[in-house]
Amino acid sequence: MFELRRLRLLHELALRGTLAAVAEALSYSPSTVSQQLAQLEKDAGVPLLEPDGRRVRLTEYGAALAAHAARALELEERVRGELAALEPGSGRVRVAAFQTAAHDILPAALDLLAERSPRLRVEVAELPPEEGLFELVARGVDLVVAEQYPGHTRERVGGLTRETIGGDAIRLATPPDDDSRSLAELSGRAWVMEPEGTAARQWAVQQCRAAGFEPDVRFEIADLTAHARLIATGHAVGLLPDLLWTDQRANVRLVDLPGHPTREIFTATRASATAQPAVAATRDALRDAFGARRSQPSFTQPT
Structure with a gap:
């Protein structure tokens, strides 16, 4: 039987590329990551990693299991969402927002959440959209506020949903x-x-x-x-x-x-997390906060 925690490590390695990067992202030591992946390899009964210079890379078996790991993590997230729906208004949401969104939209959204879902814990990291979207795929965050400039498109990553909140x-x-x-x-x-x-x-x-x-x-x-x-x-x-x-x-x-x-301002989350009440409430608050802001004059210029 595969342990989900070890599958998560393999999934992270497939995305981040090095054991050191996985260890840093998940607050483990590199030796702990290596030991857990070695145990996963024993559980699988096939070689999952092979040397690549001073690093390691996934074997064909490793890549196949990492793909299954991603699906297992999605299923676990959907199950957690269904359980959380039995007690809406609580939970934790990790948000990544680019600078101006963190300074402007986020405080107003937090005000709305304090009224609507006072038991909800929101944790925020200020990250450029490129990093925030990567961390969303890697499950480092649950929700991203990102931007897209006119005439430029961002890569559409499978398993993510986007919602435009304004221009x-x-x-x-x-x-x-x-x-x-x-x-x-x-x-x-x-x-x-x-x-x-x-x-x-x-x-x-x-x-x-x-x-x-x-x-x-x-x-x-x-x-x-x-x-x-x-x-x-x-x-x-x-x-x-x-x-x-x-x-x-x-x-x-x-x-x-x-x-x-x-520029288009949008939120993104994993499709497997959209049913989670905490994620949905945070997304709604961000959209409403931006909409309320756009109804007011945004600045005055020097005379």
Whole structure:
């Protein structure tokens, strides 16, 4: 008989690639992970791992069992959801949210949950969408708040469900005393953008190229509040979403872009977790919090 805890380790190894990464994600020691996988191999009666330089990789048997492990974990989650439905309003939900969602949408959603499900425990990690979606597949979190930029699509991963909760306008941001009105006028300026590999960076660079120039990215920073400060003090220009301005004055000059582009804000969870009342309640609160926010003015500009 296979033990589910050991199957989880194999599933994690298939996703994360190394024993050290599995150990870090699950708060085990690497030796414990190795010992448990060795026992799983004995239970299976076939070799699951083989050396790959200084690492290990899954054998054909290991890959087959890891696929079954994923299905076993999904079934366990569905069973837990049915049991939790007998006592709605309680439980634990682990949420990953990107920065501006964590700063803006999440506090309002937590206020709603405090009223609707006061016994519900919500744990939050601020993660970029790329990392959050990976951790969702790896079962490190139960719910993700992520973004998708216009014209860019994210990989559709099997076993996940997505729900759009709204759109967030993106505008050109310049220093308060700057009178530039288009991207093309900023071809010689210093730019601040998010790190390479992020959807936000890819989209911003494409906008500049479409305007006829390659941006001079002098500042590569994940924190959008730092973007705003660099722009406000005259050191850079950039592209900023409205969600950044949470009940505050925008100390930069914001200019509408052609076509009024918006990024899609969505939640994602595993299909096997959608029936869990705690996950459903958290998802509903996030959607309602974002909807309430969009009915209010999001910012004021300097005069």
